[in-house]
Amino acid sequence: MPTTLADVQDVVEALWPRSGAESWDAVGLVAGDPAAPITRIRLAVDAVLDTVDEAVSSGAQLLLTHHPLLLRGVTSVAEDRYKGAVVARLIRGGCALIAAHTNADVVERGTSAVLAARLGLRDARPLVPGSEPSVGLGRVGRLEHPMALGRFARAVADVLPPTAQGIRVAGEYERELRTVALCAGAGDAFLQHPAVLAADVYVTSDLRHHPASEAAEAARLGRGPALIDVSHWASEWLWLDVAAEQLRAALPDIEIAVSELRTDPWEFAIV
Known part of the structure; x- marks a missing residue:
């Protein structure tokens, strides 16, 4: 039987239980069909346009991020807005999104x-x-x-x-x-x-x-x-390698990779 997104959710819950998340947090499955098969997972700190495009182009069916995409309420997922564009690219690319935030802290x-x-x-x-x-x-x-x-x-x-x-x-x-x-x-x-x-x-x-x-x-x-x-x-990016190692141990048949993309918002400094 192929590994499904629901199977991966069970592993994520075992590694980073939702019960450990702060009350204000929004962790777990953000987008995706729990019945969908998973063969590749990409890890990143942030669900931004670049990391989503990287995950989709690599053939990943799941992007697991530390930071939640929908931490605060939104009233629109129109594609001319950042979060709407992210959600649309994920869905079109057949890539689910899971966040493990304070439960992974x-x-x-x-x-x-x-x-x-x-x-x-x-x-x-x-x-x-x-x-x-x-x-x-x-x-x-x-x-x-x-x-x-x-x-x-x-x-x-x-x-x-x-x-x-x-x-x-x-x-x-x-x-x-x-x-x-x-x-x-x-x-x-x-x-x-x-x-x-x-x-x-x-x-x-x-x-x-x-x-x-x-x-x-x-x-x-x-x-x-x-x-x-x-x-x-940077302070949280280090965790991705450990998270990937834990996922590989639990899901040996899944290809798991860590994004090397820098999603720190600052591009350069002038001093």
Whole structure:
């Protein structure tokens, strides 16, 4: 019997249960016939025109993304609008769409856990614990050896794919780091979390001016971590390889590939 989209949905649910998603999130099947056969799957962070075209041209019958396409309500899927054009190209190309978002953040090998592992953090644990010790949002761990903030920022840059934004740092270059808190994706909601305040540095994305400024000033008084702000897309792209590995183990007859396309929205920077 051929593997169907419904079969893949079952695997996705086992790997990244919907119960782990935040209440505001929109995860799971976005488009596609559950009875349709699946032989190829493409993974990407975002369902944008380029990743959809790539998936369709590669012959994939499923695009699995981290970010939901329809996170907020829409009143039209007309093709002169971005989301409508994406949906239309998916349907015409016979390609389904599934999103695994916050439900893929909290699992043991989720987005933040993968970033923590790539940075070599020891004894990493969830920043915001979930129902089990290894499950939850973000991660906190320690470096194998103390390291200057500047050197650590370079290590972060070496791990992540390059983007126009690069790596932005608030803190003294020579500040010694031992403990690291991080949250792949947007994490300024945790700037005042006790585990973040107790860390030497906090790595996350999408830090806004005022919260970042307040946190940086508090750090100068010895009351908080240095900050490293990275590309949202880059911080979560690392997870795709792990997700693909897990899918291959569960679906050995399916061809699974990770998109190399950069879907960070910024094309270039002028400094």
